[in-house]
Amino acid sequence: MPGLPPGATAALKSSAFQAGATVCGVASAAAFDAHAPAGHRPGDLLPGAASVVVVGGSQPRAGDWAATSPWVLQTMGTTERIQSVGRKLAQQIESQLGYYALYVPPGTASGDTPFLSLMLAAQLAGLGSRSLAGPVLNREHGFMYWSAVITTAPLETDTVEGESACPAPPCREMWERERTTPCLKTCPADDGGCLAGTLEHGRAVRTFYDAARCNTRVHTHWVGGFQKVLEETLNETDRDRRKMLLYGDFFTRTLWAITYSSTNIAQCFECMRVCPAAHGLKEMK
Amino acid sequence: MTPEERIKAVGLKAGARVVGIASVEAFRAKVPEGHRPEDMLPGARSVVVAGGDGPTAGAWRCPDHRVMEITGYDLRENVAVHVMADFIEATFAHQTIQAPSLAVHGHAPPMSMMHAAELAGLGSRSLAAHIILNPEYGLLYYAALITTLPLEPDPPLAEPACPHPGCTAMYKRIGTTPCLRVCPACLSGTVKDGRIESSTYDRECCHSRAQTYGIGSFQKSLLQIVNEDDAEKRRGMIYSDFFARSIQALGFFRDSIAQCFECMRVCPVGRKYRKLQ
Numbered sequence: 328m329p330g331l332p333p334g335a336t337a338a339l340k341s342s343a344f345q346a347g348a349t350v351c352g353v354a355s356a357a358a359f360d361a362h363a364p365a366g367h368r369p370g371d372l373l374p375g376a377a378s379v380v381v382v383g384g385s386q387p388r389a390g391d392w393a394a395t396s397p398w399v400l401q402t403m404g405t406t407e408r409i410q411s412v413g414r415k416l417a418q419q420i421e422s423q424l425g426y427y428a429l430y431v432p433p434g435t436a437s438g439d440t441p442f443l444s445l446m447l448a449a450q451l452a453g454l455g456s457r458s459l460a461g462p463v464l465n466r467e468h469g470f471m472y473w474s475a476v477i478t479t480a481p482l483e484t485d486t487v488e489g490e491s492a493c494p495a496p497p498c499r500e501m502w503e504r505e506r507t508t509p510c511l512k513t514c515p516a517d518d519g520g521c522l523a524g525t526l527e528h529g530r531a532v533r534t535f536y537d538a539a540r541c542n543t544r545v546h547t548h549w550v551g552g553f554q555k556v557l558e559e560t561l562n563e564t565d566r567d568r569r570k571m572l573l574y575g576d577f578f579t580r581t582l583w584a585i586t587y588s589s590t591n592i593a594q595c596f597e598c599m600r601v602c603p604a605a606h607g608l609k610e611m612k
Numbered sequence: 613m614t615p616e617e618r619i620k621a622v623g624l625k626a627g628a629r630v631v632g633i634a635s636v637e638a639f640r641a642k643v644p645e646g647h648r649p650e651d652m653l654p655g656a657r658s659v660v661v662a663g664g665d666g667p668t669a670g671a672w673r674c675p676d677h678r679v680m681e682i683t684g685y686d687l688r689e690n691v692a693v694h695v696m697a698d699f700i701e702a703t704f705a706h707q708t709i710q711a712p713s714l715a716v717h718g719h720a721p722p723m724s725m726m727h728a729a730e731l732a733g734l735g736s737r738s739l740a741a742h743i744i745l746n747p748e749y750g751l752l753y754y755a756a757l758i759t760t761l762p763l764e765p766d767p768p769l770a771e772p773a774c775p776h777p778g779c780t781a782m783y784k785r786i787g788t789t790p791c792l793r794v795c796p797a798c799l800s801g802t803v804k805d806g807r808i809e810s811s812t813y814d815r816e817c818c819h820s821r822a823q824t825y826g827i828g829s830f831q832k833s834l835l836q837i838v839n840e841d842d843a844e845k846r847r848g849m850i851y852s853d854f855f856a857r858s859i860q861a862l863g864f865f866r867d868s869i870a871q872c873f874e875c876m877r878v879c880p881v882g883r884k885y886r887k888l889q
Contacts, residue, residue, distance in 0.1 A: 388697060398652075398712045398716050401716075560838055566839055586863075
């Protein structure tokens with residue numbers, strides 16, 4: 328590859344693992360064109376983009392999934408740690424390789440739309456595939472958090488996963504028996520939940536996903552919760568009730584979620600909690 | 613190295629100043645059901661606690677009080693806990709979680725980090741707002757992990773860190789201690805035979821002073837703003853320093869967790885580490 332020293336991609340991945348990434352892959356920037364809408368492709372964010380480096384990790388630990396207190400996962404997420412790995416790689420690409428590198432912001436560009444879909448990036452970098460429940464699952468480690476760096480460096484790219492983690496063998500068996508899977512059963516769209524889907528020829532096909540409903544459950548205490556209480560407070564004419572709204576547990580926890588935005592960001596993990604493929608292959612005591 | 617020594621070494625390398633271990637059984641005596649380690653993680657056997665530094669010695673010396681108000685805290689003990697939790701799951705294959713400590717109802721956290729630190733032998737309650745003082749370093753901030761890995765616990769402190777011998781001598785002389793004297797509004801207590809005999813503190817009073825800017829002040833300001841009918845006054849409140857700093861405190865919460873350190877400023881425990889060149 329012109330301009331890049333031999334082994335540059337391998338060295339970058341090694342740095343990612345040292346910095347705390349569980350997996351690391353590289354996608355070609357051009358691969359996004361077929362999947363991402365204009366304005367949300369690597370080249371829209373960094374002119375001349377050639378590659379996208381994706382790191383995954385900081386997923387809930389085995390203990391987090393086993394925890395019986397809902398407060399554990401609701402208030403003690405670990406997502407932010409993978410973002411620091413992404414930032415570190417961006418700095419390294421610029422300082423050591425001399426190419427432009429842009430750390431993809433983890434927030435949204437507008438509404439619920441990200442600047443660049445990190446889940447799509449993870450798929451194109453060969454790190455996982457979409458599950459029936461929605462999140463991208465890695466075959467070995469399951470559910471993960473993602474961070475990505477767009478760069479003008481022409482790094483060696485990885486191939487997209489040939490076989491997906493979802494549906495897991497127990498889910499296929501359950502489908503044969505009950506015509507449902509653990510994630511569909513725990514959050515069924517036809518019974519107040521968010522998900523619907525089928526397994527066709529052993530592959531998961533999602534037929535319905537209520538994103539708005541899922542958002543209010545996953546982000547119970549977050550920006551949306553703040554906006555909701557603020558509107559209710561402004562519409563409330565009774566001063567005592569206003570006070571209750573602003574000093575209530577719901578609003579207080581929402582403010583905690585905003586202050587600790589990276590560790591307190593999601594409150595519902597149920598589709599992933601019951602997913603046999605989401606928790607990784609390693610057995611814990 | 614024993615597993616306990618290896619875990620502690622990992623925590624210390626990751627930024628903790630001290631690391632201690634408590635058994636889950638130790639929590640049963642004083643912790644109500646629903647808030648014990650095994651209520652968070654089934655099969656929990658041990659709690660590993662990390663203590664992290666607060667303000668630097670330079671920050672304590674700074675004559676501008678606003679510096680300490682916005683640079684109190686960096687959460688390194690939480691980083692250490694995450695690194696140790698990863699290490700335990702990866703090395704010993706035992707389930708591990710960070711102990712939840714953010715308040716979910718009022719001021720009540722799911723688990724008390726102060727109590728965990730006491731049980732792990734890292735410190736003891738003080739006359740100063742019952743803050744846990746480490747006998748060597750004084751004020752530290754604490755985080756913990758819960759694991760199913762059985763570990764040898766550390767014993768609680770044989771001698772409490774508070775009162776410091778100097779404070780005991782001062783109490784004998786003039787019937788007070790540095791912390792009680794500097795904040796009689798929040799603190800009261802007595803010392804007998806070199807031990808705390810009684811101690812009370814007004815948490816609500818202390819909370820409004822220690823966290824002048826934060827979630828509480830944001831809620832207070834917001835209520836006043838929505839209750840204000842005069843548009844000009846409302847504008848003044850929204851753009852005031854108080855509300856602006858309250859919002860900043862939310863955004864930079866890690867750096868801006870407390871605004872009053874006076875009882876700790878005068879505390880002699882760990883002061884030797886605040887004396888530099």
